[in-house]
Amino acid sequence: MNNNTPDKPKGLVAFDVEGVLLPKRRYIIFEATRKLGLPKFLKIIILGLLYETGLLPLETALKRIFKHFKGHTIQELRHYYEEMPLLPNTEKVFEQLHKDGWKTALISSGLPNIFIQELAAKLKADHAFGVKLKTANGKFTGQIEGEVIKKKGKATVLKQILNREHMHPENCILVADDRNNLQMFPHANLKIGYNPDFILTAKSDHIITGNLTEILPIITKTRHEKPRPTLSRNQIIRGTIHLSGFTVPFICTYLLNRHLVALIISLTTLLYIISELTRIMGRNFPILTSITSRAAVKLEPYEFATAPIFYALGIILSLTIFPPAAGYASIAILTLGDGSATLFGKKLGKTRFPFNKAKNLEGSILGFTIAFLGATLFIEPIRALISAAAGMLTECLPTPINDNLIIPLIAGTILTLTLV
Numbered sequence: 056m057n058n059n060t061p062d063k064p065k066g067l068v069a070f071d072v073e074g075v076l077l078p079k080r081r082y083i084i085f086e087a088t089r090k091l092g093l094p095k096f097l098k099i100i101i102l103g104l105l106y107e108t109g110l111l112p113l114e115t116a117l118k119r120i121f122k123h124f125k126g127h128t129i130q131e132l133r134h135y136y137e138e139m140p141l142l143p144n145t146e147k148v149f150e151q152l153h154k155d156g157w158k159t160a161l162i163s164s165g166l167p168n169i170f171i172q173e174l175a176a177k178l179k180a181d182h183a184f185g186v187k188l189k190t191a192n193g194k195f196t197g198q199i200e201g202e203v204i205k206k207k208g209k210a211t212v213l214k215q216i217l218n219r220e221h222m223h224p225e226n227c228i229l230v231a232d233d234r235n236n237l238q239m240f241p242h243a244n245l246k247i248g249y250n251p252d253f254i255l256t257a258k259s260d261h262i263i264t265g266n267l268t269e270i271l272p273i274i275t276k277t278r279h280e281k282p283r284p285t286l287s288r289n290q291i292i293r294g295t296i297h298l299s300g301f302t303v304p305f306i307c308t309y310l311l312n313r314h315l316v317a318l319i320i321s322l323t324t325l326l327y328i329i330s331e332l333t334r335i336m337g338r339n340f341p342i343l344t345s346i347t348s349r350a351a352v353k354l355e356p357y358e359f360a361t362a363p364i365f366y367a368l369g370i371i372l373s374l375t376i377f378p379p380a381a382g383y384a385s386i387a388i389l390t391l392g393d394g395s396a397t398l399f400g401k402k403l404g405k406t407r408f409p410f411n412k413a414k415n416l417e418g419s420i421l422g423f424t425i426a427f428l429g430a431t432l433f434i435e436p437i438r439a440l441i442s443a444a445a446g447m448l449t450e451c452l453p454t455p456i457n458d459n460l461i462i463p464l465i466a467g468t469i470l471t472l473t474l475v
Contacts, residue, residue, distance in 0.1 A: 064156050064157060064158045064220070065155065065156045065157050065226075066157060066158070066222060066226035066227060066228065067157070067158045067159070067160060067216065067217065067220060067222055067226060067227045067228070068152055068157050068158070068159050068160070068227075068228045068229075068230065068274060069159075069160040069161075069162055069213055069216070069227060069228070069229050069230070069239065069243065070159065070160065070161055070162070070180075070230045070231075071162060071163070071230065071231040071232055071233070071235075071236050072161055072162070072163035072165075072166060072171065072174070072185075073163060073165050073166065073232075074232035074233060074249070074250065075142070075230055075231065075232050075249050075267070076141060076142055076145050076161070076174070076178075076267075077139050077140075077141065077142065077166075077174075078139060078140070078142065078357040078358035079232065079233075079358060095123045098123065099120050099123060102116050102119050102120050103116070103120070112206065113164060113204060113206070113235060114204045114205060114206070117164070117165065117186065117199060117204050118198070118199060118204075121186070121188070121195075121197060121198075121199045122197040122198075123197075124195055124197065125195060125196060125197030126194055126195065126197075127194065127195050128193055128194050128195070129169065129188070129190065129193070129195065132167065132170075132188075132195065133169075133170065136166075136167075136170045140357060142267060142357060143266065143267065144266055144267050144268045145178065145267060146177075146178060147268060148267050148268055148270065148271065149178040149179060149180065150179075151271055152271075152274070153179055155275060157274070158181045158182075158220055158222075159178070159179075159180040159181055159182070160180060160181060160182035160183070160184075160213075160216050161174060161175050161178075161180050161182070161183045161184070161185075162182075162183075162184050162203065162209055162212055162213065162239075163184065163185040163186070163203065164185075164186065164203040164204055164208065164209060164235060165185075165186065166185050166186060167185055167186050167187075167188050168183070168184065168185035168186055168187050168188070168201060169185075169188070170185065171183045171184065171185030172185070181220075182216050182219075184201075184202070184203050184212045185201070185203060186199050186200075186201050186203060186204055187199060187200045187201035207238050209235070209236060209238055209239050210238040210239050210241070210242060213227070213229075213239045213242050213243075214242055217242065224241070224242045224243060224244055225244040226244070227242060227243040227244055227245075228243060228244065228245045228246075228247065228274055229242075229243035229245070229246050229247065230247045230249055230270055231246070231247075231248065231249065231251070231255060232248065232249050232250055232251050232252065232255065233251065233252045233254075233255060234252055234254040234255065236255070237254060237255065237258065240258065245260055245261075245273070245274075246258065246259045246260045246261075247259060247260065247261045247262075247263060247270050247273060247274075248261070248262045248263070248412075249263050249264075249267065249270070250263070250264055251413075252455075253453035253454050253455050254453070254455075256411050256412065256413050256453040257410055257411060257453045259412065261273050261412070262412040262413045264413060288349075289349060290398070290401065291398075292349050294394055294397065294398045296346075297366070297390060297393070297394035297397070298390055298391065298394040298395070299390075300366070300370055300386060300389065300390035300394075301386070301387055301390040301391055301429060303316060303320075303370055303374070303383075303386055303390075304382075304383035304386055304387065304432075304433065307374065307379070307383070308383075313374045313375075313379065313382070314374070314375065316374060317370075317371045317374040317375050320367050320370060320371050320374075321367075321371055323367070324363075324364060324367040324368070324371075326340075326343060327343055327347075327363055327364065327367075328364065330343035330347065331347065331359050331360060332359075334347065334348075347360060347363075361457070362457065362459060365457035365458075365459040365460045366389075366459035368459075368460055369386075369389055369459045369460045369462065369463040369464070370386055370389070370390075370463070372460075372463065372464065372467075373385040373386050373389070373463045373464075373467050374386075376467070377467040377468075377470065377471050378471060378474065380433045380434050380470075381434070381467050381470035381471050381474070382467060383432075383433040384429075384430040384432075384433040384434045384438075384439060384442060384466065384467075384470055385442070385446075385462075385463040385464075385466040385467035385470065386463060387426065387429035387430045387432065387433065388426040388429070388430055388442060388443050388446040388447070388462060388463065388466045389446070389459065389462045389463040389466070390429075391422075391425045391426050391428075391429040392422045392423065392425060392426025392427075392429070392443060392446055392447050392450065392462070393422060393426075393446075393447075393450050393458055393459070393462055394422075395418075395421055395422050395425045395426075396414075396418040396419055396421065396422025396423075396447065396450055396451075397418065397422075398418075399417065399418050399421040399422070400414065400415050400417060400418020400419070400421075400422075401418070403417045403418070403421070404416070404417045404418045405417060408451055410452070410453065411451055411452060411453045413453075414450070414451045419447055419450065419451045422447050422450065423443055423444060423447040426443040426446060426447055427439050427440055427443040427444075430442060430443050430466075434470060438470060438473055441469060441473070442466040442467075442469050442470050443466070445465050445466055445469050446462045446463070446465055446466040447462075449461055449462050449465045450462055
């Protein structure tokens with residue numbers, strides 16, 4: 056563990072692990088399931104979804120998931136863990152924190168404690184907590200235990216660390232990404248959401264969606280000149296793909312039946328899912344893997360990218376469940392409104408929403424304007440105005456449903472209900 060910090064540290068920086076230091080949708084459970092077979096893999100995926108939707112408590116979900124690994128040796132599990140890459144600049148961040156006199160802690164409720172301890176040693180972190188695996192004769196029994204899997208376990212662990220370090224919550228900073236870490240918020244003076252889910256987007260003091268090093272100026276309170284906003288090549292390619300979906304209504308109007316177009320998009324999405332699974336396994340899928348790598352942003356190069364699936368699903372549902380004009384206008388609001396709000400927001404955005412610090416006023420206003428103009432090609436101006444406003448209001452709110460799906464559904468439903 057780290058022995059280079061001063062006798063009186065500045066405070067404690069506590070990190071969630073999955074999604075902050077390691078890829079969230081590619082951690083040990085996903086890696087290991089490749090050896091378990093399709094039935095067990097699907098069961099694990101379902102258990103994960105039940106937890107994500109709040110239908111299954113974390114402890115119950117984890118116990119059922121880990122049960123599938125009964126009989127594996129620790130070395131076998133370690134092999135899967137070693138395949139996971141640290142997210143960019145993780146070691147640099149910890150090195151700087153230690154240099155500046157901060158204590159650090161890793162708190163995970165999804166990864167085995169033995170591996171969290173090894174990660175802590177690598178990063179020279181001062182504290183590490185994870186799931187404890189029960190073993191017998193060198194093999195995992197399928198049973199787990201530990202404070203972190205309890206309902207308020209992470210909060211209990213953080214309090215224990217603070218007590219051990221003789222610190223108070225005002226000396227604690229938390230870096231986390233999902234609602235399971237909300238329990239620790241009362242015990243941290245500063246909360247940083249790193250690529251956070253909808254709840255932490257609203258509850259965190261700061262939101263970081265780029266490089267992990269961006270947390271350092273916040274923690275050290277150093278004043279630095281903000282670089283002029285720029286769009287990366289990947290962001291431009293991604294935005295172009297998003298905006299190109301506006302061609303779908305015209306293809307349906309002049310070339311192909313809309314249900315046939317929906318089928319084509321469905322098949323393409325299936326190929327995309329296969330390509331992502333292939334990419335995660337370290338292989339390339341013709342054409343699609345190349346496109347994905349060029350359009351990936353944030354943490355997507357390191358995990359399964361789900362945004363394109365929701366985007367395709369939003370278009371498919373607009374084509375199949377709404378009347379043609381309403382469906383086409385909904386697609387315009389999604390592709391033009393959401394796409395331009397993201398691009399212009401990154402380039403011009405300055406005013407963050409207090410309820411969603413990942414979005415900004417300037418991007419939403421421009422997105423609304425362009426969405427409205429696009430929708431007027433298919434429906435009357437008043438209805439276009441109302442549906443565009445509803446769609447873009449949805450875009451700037453923190454919601455548990457992906458923007459690419461909820462925006463066209465809200466817009467299309469309003470348009471369908473206002474048919475005259």
